[in-house]
Amino acid sequence: MTTVGRTLGWYRAPILLVAVLASLLLIVPFLILVSTSWTAGSFILFPPEGFSLQWYGEVLGDKQWMSSFGLSLWTSALSTIIATTLGAAGAIGLTRVRSRTAQRWIRTAFIVPIALPPIAYALGLYGVNMNLGFLRGTLVSLIVGHALVAMPYVFVLVSGGIARLDPALRPAASTLGARWPLVLWKIELPALLPYVLSGALFAFVIVFDEVVLAVFLLPIGMQTLPLRMLNASQEAFSPELTAASTLVSLLAILLLAILPLSNAIRRRRGGTRRPSAPVLEGVVE
Amino acid sequence: MTVALSISDVNVTLGHNHVLKGVSLDVQPGEFVTLLGASGSGKSTLLNVVAGLLAADSGHVLFDGVDVVRRPPQKRNVGVVFQSYALFPHMTIGENVSFPLLAARRPAKERRAVADEMLRLVQMPGMADRSPASLSGGQRQRVALARAIAANPGILLLDEPMAALDKQLREQMQVEITRIQRKVGITTLSVTHDQTEAMTMSDRVAIMRDGVLVQVASPEDLYRRPADEYVASFLGEANLFPTRDGRICDDAEGSEGTAVLRPEDLVVVPLSEATPAWSVDGVVRLLSFQGTRFRLELATDGGRKVICSLPTSIDASTLVVGSRVRVACAAPERVHVIAPPVVREPVLVAA
Numbered sequence: 001m002t003t004v005g006r007t008l009g010w011y012r013a014p015i016l017l018v019a020v021l022a023s024l025l026l027i028v029p030f031l032i033l034v035s036t037s038w039t040a041g042s043f044i045l046f047p048p049e050g051f052s053l054q055w056y057g058e059v060l061g062d063k064q065w066m067s068s069f070g071l072s073l074w075t076s077a078l079s080t081i082i083a084t085t086l087g088a089a090g091a092i093g094l095t096r097v098r099s100r101t102a103q104r105w106i107r108t109a110f111i112v113p114i115a116l117p118p119i120a121y122a123l124g125l126y127g128v129n130m131n132l133g134f135l136r137g138t139l140v141s142l143i144v145g146h147a148l149v150a151m152p153y154v155f156v157l158v159s160g161g162i163a164r165l166d167p168a169l170r171p172a173a174s175t176l177g178a179r180w181p182l183v184l185w186k187i188e189l190p191a192l193l194p195y196v197l198s199g200a201l202f203a204f205v206i207v208f209d210e211v212v213l214a215v216f217l218l219p220i221g222m223q224t225l226p227l228r229m230l231n232a233s234q235e236a237f238s239p240e241l242t243a244a245s246t247l248v249s250l251l252a253i254l255l256l257a258i259l260p261l262s263n264a265i266r267r268r269r270g271g272t273r274r275p276s277a278p279v280l281e282g283v284v285e
Numbered sequence: 286m287t288v289a290l291s292i293s294d295v296n297v298t299l300g301h302n303h304v305l306k307g308v309s310l311d312v313q314p315g316e317f318v319t320l321l322g323a324s325g326s327g328k329s330t331l332l333n334v335v336a337g338l339l340a341a342d343s344g345h346v347l348f349d350g351v352d353v354v355r356r357p358p359q360k361r362n363v364g365v366v367f368q369s370y371a372l373f374p375h376m377t378i379g380e381n382v383s384f385p386l387l388a389a390r391r392p393a394k395e396r397r398a399v400a401d402e403m404l405r406l407v408q409m410p411g412m413a414d415r416s417p418a419s420l421s422g423g424q425r426q427r428v429a430l431a432r433a434i435a436a437n438p439g440i441l442l443l444d445e446p447m448a449a450l451d452k453q454l455r456e457q458m459q460v461e462i463t464r465i466q467r468k469v470g471i472t473t474l475s476v477t478h479d480q481t482e483a484m485t486m487s488d489r490v491a492i493m494r495d496g497v498l499v500q501v502a503s504p505e506d507l508y509r510r511p512a513d514e515y516v517a518s519f520l521g522e523a524n525l526f527p528t529r530d531g532r533i534c535d536d537a538e539g540s541e542g543t544a545v546l547r548p549e550d551l552v553v554v555p556l557s558e559a560t561p562a563w564s565v566d567g568v569v570r571l572l573s574f575q576g577t578r579f580r581l582e583l584a585t586d587g588g589r590k591v592i593c594s595l596p597t598s599i600d601a602s603t604l605v606v607g608s609r610v611r612v613a614c615a616a617p618e619r620v621h622v623i624a625p626p627v628v629r630e631p632v633l634v635a636a
Contacts, residue, residue, distance in 0.1 A: 166369050168367040168368070168369050169371050171338050171367070172373075173373075173388075174338070174357070175336055175337070175358045175361070175363055175365045176364075176384050176388055176436065177359050177362075177388035177436060178387075179359055179388075182387075182388055190375045191375050193375075
């Protein structure tokens with residue numbers, strides 16, 4: 001940082017200004033929202049009237065809020081597992097495809113769900129849900145749909161990790177006598193683990209927050225957390241809502257902090273033993 | 286364990302490129318042979334064929350007389366040191382070195398013992414618990430070598446082993462690898478484009494050009510008796526002259542072959558004396574002092590460049606730019622004459 005500052009001199013002032021303004025634009029509304037949640041009154045107001053955690057107690061004590069939270073948690077977890085498995089398997093499997101043209105097509109197929117408008121995708125899945133009777137009233141289509149939405153992120157992150165590996169690792173392992181299962185389990189997966197984990201993290205955060213698919217695919221009577229928040233915002237604008245969104249944001253921040261923190265701890269403890277690949281490296285680039 | 290390697294008539298086509306054109310090579314058990322050639326000559330391709338990482342279109346690879354051309358790399362029992370070393374980044378040094386034993390499902394105790402033994406052999410004792418990321422280039426190479434020979438392979442393959450090292454370390458590792466190779470007594474095939482490296486390390490050097498082995502001989506033979514002009518000028522510096530009746534002639538007309546005169550074999554002789562057999566006159570173009578030798582460049586009447594490497598003990602005052610001098614070969618028995626290439630009619634086979 002200091003070297004950049006030194007070489008840029010006062011030219012960096014406008015850059016700094018834009019950066020500060022941009023972060024203010026992102027952070028200030030969030031901070032305002034958070035502050036409205038600790039109001040002692042019963043309306044969303046800024047500045048908040050006094051200080052109390054009553055609305056947090058309200059949310060955490062409410063059976064409906066908590067069941068929505070639980071539902072979001074376990075469906076997102078399942079979707080994440082499916083997305084991570086598919087995305088990582090796709091990225092690793094792609095390296096086995098010899099034909100370049102085939103590689104390009106497969107890569108495109110794995111990334112395309114990002115570009116698909118969620119509403120169109122949701123409508124399509126809704127149709128499937130209606131036509132296949134055994135799916136009606138289950139969470140299968142929601143979980144699978146969420147998994148497919150999140151899979152490209154895992155695929156891209158793991159592919160990035162593969163590009164950073166030495167291409168000679170696999171030939172080296174095979175001349176040392178390892179067949180493909182051993183190469184996969186002992187060489188490729190461990191070497192790619194940081195990328196797989198950060199892919200999973202991203203998948204979870206994206207799925208947990210997703211609401212369009214949830215609107216269409218949730219069975220009657222069930223509401224995921226984001227859907228409940230959406231509905232709550234339409235009914236009454238109570239500080240309960242901002243309290244809930246603060247809690248969800250804290251959860252997301254906590255999750256995103258877990259991996260870098262665990263890496264730092266590992267580095268401090270036994271840095272010489274294992275190389276610590278920065279987990280979110282792929283994301284930053 | 287050491288194995289005789291025999292490569293016979295191997296052909297490889299990659300895309301539209303005929304990369305290897307009927308290459309045959311025999312390597313004795315315990316011998317160190319280097320494939321030397323410019324980039325794109327097919328030397329790495331040949332190494333990959335021996336390792337089993339690349340399938341040959343035709344031809345055979347024999348280990349102790351057994352054809353292994355259909356065997357996958359896992360079953361060839363070869364050790365390969367890759368250019369990048371390909372150390373597994375998430376494993377410790379010890380786990381890297383003992384990986385071939387893990388692949389062979391040996392117990393942990395034995396793996397640990399072999400890793401320690403191998404690390405002692407490459408002079409890195411007690412480093413088993415470190416990570417590859419914490420090593421220097423030379424240390425990584427030692428680990429790669431230790432891993433390659435840990436499972437006691439029959440053949441060791443080195444793919445540009447020194448490419449990633451700086452010059453000083455390179456010379457040190459050349460000696461080191463040769464020491465280990467001799468100690469283990471393993472048949473070794475190495476690939477390089479560095480002629481010093483090839484000369485230093487090998488029992489024999491195979492010069493490769495455009496997918497063909499041009500000459501396979503000991504380093505001294507290659508230098509003294511190159512098979513053709515390409516080899517002569519590829520290895521060290523060489524003055525090439527057309528010859529007639531055992532003399533140098535300046536014009537190629539009626540030449541009976543090409544004489545190879547190495548710069549260090551030439552001496553300056555007085556113009557007045559009777560002309561010795563292997564001599565040539567020229568005008569001094571450049572004289573430079575290079576520490577241990579003088580380097581003298583002449584231009585003959587026919588416009589050929591002649592390079593002489595002279596000892597610093599000579600009197601250099603007469604070698605002024607523009608003056609006319611005569612140089613002759615001090616050791617006429619060392620002059621090697623390359624026979625002119627026989628023009629071969631392409632063999633036509635009636636289909």
